Amino acid sequence: MFFHIVLERNMQLHPRHFGRNLRENLVSKLMKDVEGTCSGRHGFVVAITGIENVGKGLIRDGTGFVTFPVKYQCVVFRPFKGEILEAVVTMVNKMGFFAEAGPVQIFVSNHLIPDDMEFQSGDMPNYTTSDGSVKIQKDSEVRLKIIGTRVDATEIFCIGTIKDDFLGVINDPAAA
Amino acid sequence: MSVEPFNRLVKLAARAFYDDITTKGDNQPKTGRSDNRGIAVVVLDALTRRQWVREEDLAKDLKLHSKQLRRTLRFFEEEKLVTRDHRRETAKGAKIFSAAVAATVDGQQTAKEGEEKIKLHTHSYCCLDYAQIYDVVRYRLQRMKKKLKDELENKNTVQEYICPTCAKRYTALDALRLISLDDEYFHCESCNGELVAESDKIAAQEGGEGDDNARRRRREKLKDMLQKMEVQLKPLIEQLSRVKDLPVPEFGTLQAWEVRARAAGRAANGDSSGIDPSRSSLGLGYGGSSLPFVGDTKVEVDLSGAEGKGEVIKSENESSLKVLPPWMIKEGMNLTKEQRGEAKQESKMDGSSASLEFTDDKKSLIENDDKKNIQDEYVKAYYAALLKKQQEIEEAAKKHDLSNAHSLNGLSSMSSSRQVGMKSKRDEDEGDDDVEWEEAPVASNANENYKVDLNIQADASGDDEDDDIDWEEG
Numbered sequence: 084m085f086f087h088i089v090l091e092r093n094m095q096l097h098p099r100h101f102g103r104n105l106r107e108n109l110v111s112k113l114m115k116d117v118e119g120t121c122s123g124r125h126g127f128v129v130a131i132t133g134i135e136n137v138g139k140g141l142i143r144d145g146t147g148f149v150t151f152p153v154k155y156q157c158v159v160f161r162p163f164k165g166e167i168l169e170a171v172v173t174m175v176n177k178m179g180f181f182a183e184a185g186p187v188q189i190f191v192s193n194h195l196i197p198d199d200m201e202f203q204s205g206d207m208p209n210y211t212t213s214d215g216s217v218k219i220q221k222d223s224e225v226r227l228k229i230i231g232t233r234v235d236a237t238e239i240f241c242i243g244t245i246k247d248d249f250l251g252v253i254n255d256p257a258a259a
Numbered sequence: 260m261s262v263e264p265f266n267r268l269v270k271l272a273a274r275a276f277y278d279d280i281t282t283k284g285d286n287q288p289k290t291g292r293s294d295n296r297g298i299a300v301v302v303l304d305a306l307t308r309r310q311w312v313r314e315e316d317l318a319k320d321l322k323l324h325s326k327q328l329r330r331t332l333r334f335f336e337e338e339k340l341v342t343r344d345h346r347r348e349t350a351k352g353a354k355i356f357s358a359a360v361a362a363t364v365d366g367q368q369t370a371k372e373g374e375e376k377i378k379l380h381t382h383s384y385c386c387l388d389y390a391q392i393y394d395v396v397r398y399r400l401q402r403m404k405k406k407l408k409d410e411l412e413n414k415n416t417v418q419e420y421i422c423p424t425c426a427k428r429y430t431a432l433d434a435l436r437l438i439s440l441d442d443e444y445f446h447c448e449s450c451n452g453e454l455v456a457e458s459d460k461i462a463a464q465e466g467g468e469g470d471d472n473a474r475r476r477r478r479e480k481l482k483d484m485l486q487k488m489e490v491q492l493k494p495l496i497e498q499l500s501r502v503k504d505l506p507v508p509e510f511g512t513l514q515a516w517e518v519r520a521r522a523a524g525r526a527a528n529g530d531s532s533g534i535d536p537s538r539s540s541l542g543l544g545y546g547g548s549s550l551p552f553v554g555d556t557k558v559e560v561d562l563s564g565a566e567g568k569g570e571v572i573k574s575e576n577e578s579s580l581k582v583l584p585p586w587m588i589k590e591g592m593n594l595t596k597e598q599r600g601e602a603k604q605e606s607k608m609d610g611s612s613a614s615l616e617f618t619d620d621k622k623s624l625i626e627n628d629d630k631k632n633i634q635d636e637y638v639k640a641y642y643a644a645l646l647k648k649q650q651e652i653e654e655a656a657k658k659h660d661l662s663n664a665h666s667l668n669g670l671s672s673m674s675s676s677r678q679v680g681m682k683s684k685r686d687e688d689e690g691d692d693d694v695e696w697e698e699a700p701v702a703s704n705a706n707e708n709y710k711v712d713l714n715i716q717a718d719a720s721g722d723d724e725d726d727d728i729d730w731e732e733g
Binding site: 174176177178179181188190192193194195204208230231232233240242 | 417418420431432433434435438443444445456
């Protein structure tokens with residue numbers, strides 16, 4: 084699920100950036116630092132959409148670095164248990180398959196794949212129904228449901244299922 | 260506090276879950292002789308008939324070796340069915356105790372007590388913890404159901420993987436770390452062994468790979484198991500729901516229970532003779548393990564019995580409050596109208612009017628009987644006086660009749676008034692009878708209010724009371 088929230092961060096800026104475009108430098112450094120990171124609490128920071136305010140800078144003794152408290156708006160993505168996501172399959176093996184929904188990785192074990200789909204090994208390993216009409220392989224797009232999340236301080240990993248109504252392949256690259 | 264439903268719950272749970280529990284270690288060979296399955300049920304049943312009990316005593320009662328019993332009890336403690344308490348009693352205390360017991364209690368018990376005391380220093384006690392049992396059983400059922408359902412639907416279960424070589428377990432959440440680059444299997448982090456999925460643990464015992472056939476078979480088996488569980492555990496579930504709103508019997512800690520049981524035992528015995536004080540003092544002094552003969556359940560029964568008796572007596576009192584038999588009512592008794600009972604009053608009252616008055620006037624009930632007596636006399640006197648007066652009046656009327664022209668009129672009015680109403684009567688009375696009537700009020704001054712009441716009633720009722728009006732005048 085996506086959220087638009089305000090976060091705060093203390094930015095350290097090198098003295099060489101002090102000048103006319105200090106603020107631009109600060110913002111670009113913030114984007115570089117923050118976007119794409121993951122915190123267990125808020126999820127993945129997808130994008131910074133704006134700066135709320137920049138507080139007073141504090142010059143560090145010895146280094147000359149200046150610390151600015153920056154409040155910024157950002158879009159975060161946090162997967163929840165029970166959430167339905169669309170994801171791209173990245174890897175298929177005997178144990179199940181891995182998929183990615185943006186930054187989050189999801190594992191679907193073979194027990195959570197419908198019983199009528201069987202693993203086919205080969206140079207393009209895949210899960211296929213007996214009539215061959217549905218095939219899950221690398222780069223397939225699947226709709227899945229998250230049934231468990233593992234949230235570490237800097238990492239979120241999910242397990243999902245496609246063994247439910249309206250879940251499964253939504254777009255097959257091989258067919259296209 | 261009724262223990263019975265909870266005892267039933269314990270018994271059902273024991274038979275459902277602990278029937279085939281053997282407390283033997285796995286290393287010991289299971290021969291027919293050493294097979295002690297079912298012991299758990301026996302112990303639990305025995306505990307339902309007791310409250311706090313010393314483990315040695317329990318062992319003796321069950322004819323079990325105390326070690327075996329202890330092993331079973333430890334198992335139940337881990338299962339949270341039983342609370343245990345261990346108390347260390349010094350050898351000295353035990354000796355003094357036994358000596359004191361020898362002095363007070365009869366011989367057989369003394370020997371038993373003393374012997375045990377000297378030999379054993381640490382005593383363990385155990386007791387069923389009904390509140391916890393209730394929770395434990397519910398939790399167990401819930402877990403069983405959940406496990407089966409999850410397995411059955413294969414839904415929302417986090418797949419588990421196990422390393423066959425080092426028995427390390429992983430969940431699907433670890434999957435990212437476990438994929439190896441060279442093949443499509445998960446590999447153990449520590450020993451790099453190939454992991455196997457561990458979900459079909461219930462049904463896959465009879466072998467069979469994860470192919471379709473096996474899966475279908477497994478599903479059927481799970482479904483079957485779930486159904487069987489529902490059927491077989493139905494009595495237990497029903498008992499749980501029956502017990503749900505009942506207050507849980509609570510025995511408290513060993514100390515608290517002992518204090519209570521001792522008090523109850525003394526109350527039940529009735530005689531607080533030399534035995535009891537000595538025992539209680541000993542109990543307090545040396546750890547209070549001095550309830551040898553107060554059978555645990557017996558204590559409770561006695562207690563409840565005593566309470567029951569008390570209630571019965573109370574209820575009797577209450578009922579007796581309602582209606583006292585007439586012979587029990589004495590003068591000056593502070594009783595309500597209902598206690599006396601209407602019928603009795605009326606029977607005592609000669610005049611119906613008077614009884615009516617009494618039923619109405621609650622305050623006067625205290626002096627009820629006095630009044631009645633007075634009233635009776637009063638009525639008699641009144642009738643006598645009335646008779647006399649009537650004769651006089653008649654004579655006077657005759658005289659008047661002769662002398663006065665309108666005396667005839669007066670006579671007729673008087674006679675008519677006797678039947679019809681008081682007004683005319685009063686008029687008539689005004690004439691000459693005042694003096695005579697005044698005597699009676701002097702005699703019964705205290706009963707003013709009574710008199711008034713009587714008269715008022717008389718208005719409504721029959722002929723005789725017509726004359727009462729005269730009293731009012733007086």
